Amino acid sequence: MRVRAQMSMLFHLDKCIGCHTCSVACKNLWTDRKGAEYMWWNNVETRPGTGYPTGWEDQEHYKGGWWRDDKGRVHLKIQNQPVGLARLFFNPNLPQLDDYYDPFTFRYQDLFDSPQGDQQPTAQPISMITGDEMEIESGPNWDDDLGGSGIYARNDPSLDGVDPDVRAQMEEIERVVFNYLPRICNHCLNPSCVAACPSGAIYKRAEDGVVLVHEDKCRAWRMCVSACPYKKVYYNWSTGKSEKCILCFPRMETGQAPACAHSCVGRIRYMGVLLYDADAIEEVVHAPDDELLQAQMDAILDPFDPKVIAEAKAAGIGDDWIDSAQNSPAWKFVKEWGLALPLHPEYRTAAMMFYIPPLSPVMSTIERNLVKLDLGTEEHDFELFHQLEKARLPLEYLANLFSVGDHEVIKKILRKMLAVRMYKRRQSVEGFVDGATMAALEAAGTHPDEVEAIYKMTTLPTMEERFVLPPYHREMAIEELNDPLAHKGAVGVGYIDPPRRGA
Amino acid sequence: MSGNEMLFVVFPYAAFALLVVVSIARWRLHQFTVSSMSSQLLESRRLFWGSIPFHWGLTLILVGHLAALIVPRSFELWNAVPLQLLLLEITGMALGLWALFGIVVLISRRIQVPRVRSVTTTMDAVVLGVILAQIVTGLLIAIGYRWGSFWGTAVFVPYVRSLLSFSPRPELVAALPVVLKLHVLSFFVFVAIFPFSRLVHIITLPLNYLTRPWQKVVRNAPEPYVYQPSADEFLTRR
């Protein structure tokens, strides 16, 4: 066992309101620069949909992640090493700018300069790359709230395997359903971006698991952009360097939550330490599809287990980090309560950001102009508890997103969430909890204490409970041992060049 | 000092001195600026038709030139058989034409595609111009002064070797036709602009990728947080 720590973010999808505050906070902080305008390290997409960049889940096209052959060996999907070198001059799987969108601004001066006329003047959109006038044809959230769903929602690859009847129903207007999926870099345990970088410019930090691109070492070979199955490495077309989400490590090192999480309006985001076994990664990566998810969950270690604590200490993880791991909301949701899953574990990168799948209402029909739930009256109270197949967001769909197609995993989570809801409703509306509800709790594998804890953490957590950030001990970092006088007059963390295009 | 000495002794030494000194300085002080500056994100289809012939054509031709310099004897032996000489010449010619096709596509792409044009610097234009001159003069020599791979070992190799051994003999190239001189000179210009342009990406060819483990984990802390490379790297090639 080799214990390492990972800062892990958790997204409670049931609570996301799709406001994009997170994306804008991130944009303002990190990517409001030339060459990075089109980058959304944090983006929020409406699902079903093709997301951003469009169709990012189509790994036959972009060749992201890893694949396992019949003999159980695992290969990088985009290349082996010699092929990687041979393709330095041209990467056939690179997404194009138009797969993201042409970043635009408006010529606001037009509002002042246009001659007097019958119409209001308008500001002409211009491309932020060429400065030329342009027609805006797409944007990072062009398919928000199912806008243009005929093009976007219908082409969502995770709908494959969903029953054609159900698909047809999802497209009918009165049954339409969608949810939001905020995404950042998953700071994977087996990152394919790192493996694909010919220069070795990308690395994972051992102390907190953040995956970073060393900007000085990046040579614009751009293999990482294709190789990341989540399309969370972006190529800065101006500086000629790849960039990615840094999990706001400068904020975390100073005790603040990442900007996207901190600003989250729906308070859907949680942040905490997960301890994991670095020796188990090899096994996770090689597990067959049906054991993949479980293998990844097993690699996350129990921070209360004395053996784990001893190993963690031996590996140099301080008491304060172990403490933090014990209080971590990520630990609670992912392992203790078993409510959260990684996004697309089948990419085999062992993604370390976790999602609680969303509940959705029942399929309904319209009768005499009234919306009628597709359930018998005696079941209304129990909503979908026994009939999750009737949920508007098909289990198959969620299973394709979060559990390599395994419905049972999703079902278990949704039932537990429903049990919490029913229990609290009975308790607060009717003042007592009846036997049927207790039976439902039992069927969902939970009990009143756990229900209260889940309820509290879901609805009423304080800032300190949502973001349990360990002290980073910057005072012990390597640069603190350098002679401070040697760095007198130096700029920041060692960069002396402004991030401009070189020659 | 004659003009000939200026161009074929002083200039090459100055160019190589620049290459070494500036490349090292740039690497150590401004590594952020060292990049191949790919523009594939902005335009891909024409890059395919340009970049691949350009890079592979030039790389293979460069290998040929270097081979002639390093093992001229073997070259001469190979070329002693007329059919083999013909084969070598045809291959060289084909590679040159391939590279020419590539650079023409690249230049037209730089001019015609607005997105690519907007990221083109003056230095990019200079680089393309110099390499175009290289390719064109090379092809003209191949056409006008046939069997270059045959006489080249007798004419150029001694000159280049004289430079390398610091006992320059510019008289060896003094009487050569203008195209040949241009070909040589444009190479020295290439060397001189190398460290100032995106050409530096050539020295960053990441051969290390062939042997390094897939994953890279780094600790930013001193003892006892030291990172143990051998123990920490999983997923080495099996």
Ligand code: SF4
């Ligand atoms: S999600 Fe992040 S860590 Fe994982 S492969 Fe993509 S860029 Fe790398």
Ligand code: SF4
């Ligand atoms: S800020 Fe929070 S609620 Fe709003 S879109 Fe982002 S994750 Fe969802």
